[in-house]
Amino acid sequence: MFLLMHATHNAPASLRLGIASLAAIGLGAVASAPAYAHDTLIDSNPQADQVLEEPPHEVVLEFSGDGLTTGDSITNDILVLDSDEENWASEEPAEIDGSTMRTDIPEPLPNGEYEVRYRVVYSDGHDEELGFNFEVDAPLAEGEEDAALAEPRDADATEEAADSTETAEATPTETTDDSADAPDSNAEDASGQWGGPLLWAALAVALAGVAVVAWFAVRRRNRGSTKS
Structure with a gap:
């Protein structure tokens, strides 16, 4: 110098x-060289703050550097957490392939916000735990209704419908009045009575009357014969 x-x-x-x-x-170049020594996340799928119309099947993270390593107390892993801190990622350890780490999501994610939280040990030996958020907003199928957005039915309308149903059940079904065309049951009874025992009784009375008249006629004739 x-x-x-x-x-x-x-x-x-x-x-x-x-x-x-x-x-x-x-x-300046010599002074800034240490600042570029640490590896970092350079790409991901899904990406930070991305809104997905379909639930992802996996999470893939790509880092800078020569590849990920395994630390003494920290293992490389990925979690997919919902708002209740429930993990939706596979229970199997994350797969490491050079500078890429991935994990499966076995079940479809419901609509909502999620956090990808990852623990990683970089090729330069330093480790960290970071994360980012994404959202699933899949369109509903035709005829499907989101339970959270469903409006409750009006209580008065429900009660009115129930009353109408009870009234309809209580009202007897109208029937055709066939009483005018039906035969008179009294006439049938009377006809049956005259065509039965009463008819025979009347005939017996008539025969008895004829016999009495004949008896008186024979007796009168006999008296006339005796006098002469």
Whole structure:
């Protein structure tokens, strides 16, 4: 550095300015080199704050660096947590392939917000636990209704419908009045009576009357014969 300063002492002002600029750039690069030493998350699926119209089947995280390693006390893993802190990711450990880590989601995620929380040990040896959020907003199928958005039925309308049903059940069904066309049961009874024992009784009385009249006629004739 001393030789460089001595060599440029008698140089033109423009040359001294150029050399000073190059030296400043070199010092800045050396000073900033440690800042790029740590690995970090560079891509993910789903991405942070993404709104999905279909539930994802897996979570894939890609990191910078030469690959992930295993720490002494921290293992690489991915959790998918809902608002109740329930984990929807597979219970199996996350799969590591170089600088990529992934995990399956066995069941379809219901609509709602989720947090991807990951623990990772980078290739440079440092570890961290971070996360990001995403949302599932899948359209409902035709005829399907979200239970959370369903409006309760009006209580008065429900009670009125129930009353109408009870009234309809209590009202007897109208029938056709066939009493005018039906035969007179009294007439049938009377006809049956005269066509039965009463008829025979009347005949017996008539025969008895005829016998009495005949008896009186025979007796009167006999008296007339005796007198003569």
